Amino acid sequence: MLFSRWQETSARFRDRIAVIEGTESWSFTDLAVCLAEKPLTNAPVIASGGALEIVTAVLQGWRDQQPVLPLEKGAAIPELPASFPEGTTHLKLTPGIAGKPRAVFFSAEQIAADADRLVAAMGLRHEIPNLAAISLTHSYGYSSLILPLLLHGIPLHAVEVPFPKVIADALAAHDGVVIPAVPSMWKAWHRAGILRGAKIDLAVSAGAPLSLELERAVFVECGLKLHNFYGASECGGISFDTSDAPRESAANLGAPLLGVTVRVHESGRFLVESSSVALGYEAARESELLGDGEFLTQDFGRIEGGRLMLESSGAESINVAGRKIGPAKIEAALLASGLAERARVFGVPSHDPERVEEITAMVELKSGTLDQLRKRMTETLAGWEMPRHWETAPDESLWTLSRAELKKRAPAR
Structure with a gap:
């Protein structure tokens, strides 16, 4: 399913630039050629390294019907589970017990649903590239950057480090970009003065709480709205702030994405229902709920006017x-x-x-x-x-x- 969608994407955009990394670039046809050079494998595929290496590794797993595990460059390869749930196509790692990471299992349909939902909610288009300053192997970067590239033809411009000068040079290479980043990056870029007049079509902030102070400063001084995005490794995107003006409350996580239902569980935490919720954990704990389309987050909150309002996080990480x-x-x-x-x-x-x-x-x-x-x-x-x-x-x-x-x-x- 995923590989056939990639083949459709590759055929549709064959001569367009797909990936830019450093001074080099590759078209969608070039990616197909790189994949053809990868040998067949009958084992889970580790997707690590630079942008081109990660992309071709993901495609190799899809082609050979093997689970893909994105892993940070230089990170030790973990001991994988002896068996996976039926239909497992993708793996993510979350903190486990005694320092050992544990796997979260996803089907092809689940990760595709997450990508489709993000592309629709954020209005991503193949004419506007995604600027990759965040890690491509973390859940946020994988769903926001790798999957839109391979399933929707959204070009990817990867930078080695998110330093202001590097980002400014990447911005200058395009007429417009979409940037998913974390608050600390937006703060550094704002302090460096590179956001004023920058050709940014959509600025997304996730991974950590976005302060009202930073959001308002960027809006007032640069005319750029930072859109707060909320999600979790176990279920992908949950909610998104689509407003054109700064939020009035830092607790505001935006409205649930289309196809995502959120309600407050009896524990006070957000209970998410969607088609992108994972199959399950490698080893679930007693207080956890994940599977059958439902995920109980570690975040406590309420729902006001259709928007999720975060009160506190009970996550141990x-x-x-x-x-x-x-x-x-x-x-x-x-x-x-x-x-x-x-x-x-x-x-x-x-x-x-x-x-x-x-x-x-x-x-x-x-x-x-x-x-x-x-x-x-x-x-x-x-x-x-x-x-x-x-x-x-x-x-x-x-x-x-x-x-x-x-x-x-x-x-x-």
């Missing part, structure tokens, strides 16, 4: 400028160092609203010093995964608290 990590992964790395006897990791609110949270590590040293432990962690964790705050030998009573309770007490400490 830590949100660092739109990138999420399970605290168990960092705790496992700390304990594996041999220098820590005990470790608790949790997120605390950042003074920078676009950064969202900062990572705090509470450790009891077994041997060595805190500086030695920090140095050891730089060899194991990515830079953005490193704790920003460290505590040693805290009050013994703190070890009995939940992460949520530790987070609440952090400002006082």
